Amino acid sequence: MSPRGALLCYAVSLAMASRLRAPEHATNTLSGSHSKKLNASNASSPRNAAHHTNAAQNLTDAQKVKKLQDGLRSIQRVQALFAGGNSGTRAMGAEKFAEGALTEELSSKDSAIWAVIDAMVNSTQKVAAEMVGKSRDQQKKIMQSLEAELDSKAVVLRNVTNDAGRRQVVQDEEYVLGLLNMHANQWSMGKQLETVKKFMAASPKLTELYKHHNANQSLAMQLAALMDSKVAAHMFLQLADDLQ
Numbered sequence: 001m002s003p004r005g006a007l008l009c010y011a012v013s014l015a016m017a018s019r020l021r022a023p024e025h026a027t028n029t030l031s032g033s034h035s036k037k038l039n040a041s042n043a044s045s046p047r048n049a050a051h052h053t054n055a056a057q058n059l060t061d062a063q064k065v066k067k068l069q070d071g072l073r074s075i076q077r078v079q080a081l082f083a084g085g086n087s088g089t090r091a092m093g094a095e096k097f098a099e100g101a102l103t104e105e106l107s108s109k110d111s112a113i114w115a116v117i118d119a120m121v122n123s124t125q126k127v128a129a130e131m132v133g134k135s136r137d138q139q140k141k142i143m144q145s146l147e148a149e150l151d152s153k154a155v156v157l158r159n160v161t162n163d164a165g166r167r168q169v170v171q172d173e174e175y176v177l178g179l180l181n182m183h184a185n186q187w188s189m190g191k192q193l194e195t196v197k198k199f200m201a202a203s204p205k206l207t208e209l210y211k212h213h214n215a216n217q218s219l220a221m222q223l224a225a226l227m228d229s230k231v232a233a234h235m236f237l238q239l240a241d242d243l244q
Helices: 003-019 032-043 046-058 061-084 093-099 101-106 112-131 136-182 189-199 204-212 219-226 229-242
Strands: none
Touching (some): 061 101, 061 112, 101 136, 136 189, 136 204, 136 219, 189 204
16 A cells, blocks of 8 residues: 555544544544534535434444554554565655655554554553442543543644644755756746646745746745745755765
8 A cells, every 4th residue: 555545534534433432522623624524515415414413423442442543553563564565664765755754654664653552552441440330420431531542642643743744844944956957958937837836835935936936937946945945055056966
């Protein structure tokens, strides 16, 4: 399975796990937007929406924990897909740009994401054992405690993915800088701008370059001027070599 396919499985699994938690304590997770799309799709059919809502509300707290545990274990299995494509060394040069910052993060056995998910699995396993023989009121209190714990762990997951997103923006800028530098004499201005446009969605610097560039000057030099001077100077030389 490709890294993108594995990442999709990861997002879907996490969305499933989050939706199985008690409705009154539902929180946004890494896959919040994906969950919203699924919910919007289901909402188009009132009968399906009512069916799923009633089914979720009829679950006992013990059943919710069991389903949550199954979802988290599904995420753990996704880790093996990332690890299988990891050579044991961090991606370097042009390879890291093709791989992507989040995929690179998930491919690391030391990633905080996997550590948190492992902790979540352990917590749900412990809670599932604690709920055995307990009354519904007691199970509800245990469930509320688990949700509070998972909420705190979800913050770590969001922080890691947000950091990966920031690193991805920097990688995109460095990648585009290398491409513009390497193809400055082969690509027309239109081709260069087309390349900038493909990567500018999350980058203010690339957006600035695309919208306010000087057509009479090198786009690579203009981008280098927008980037941190020391970083740009280093990447301007390094990436041209890596991408050859």
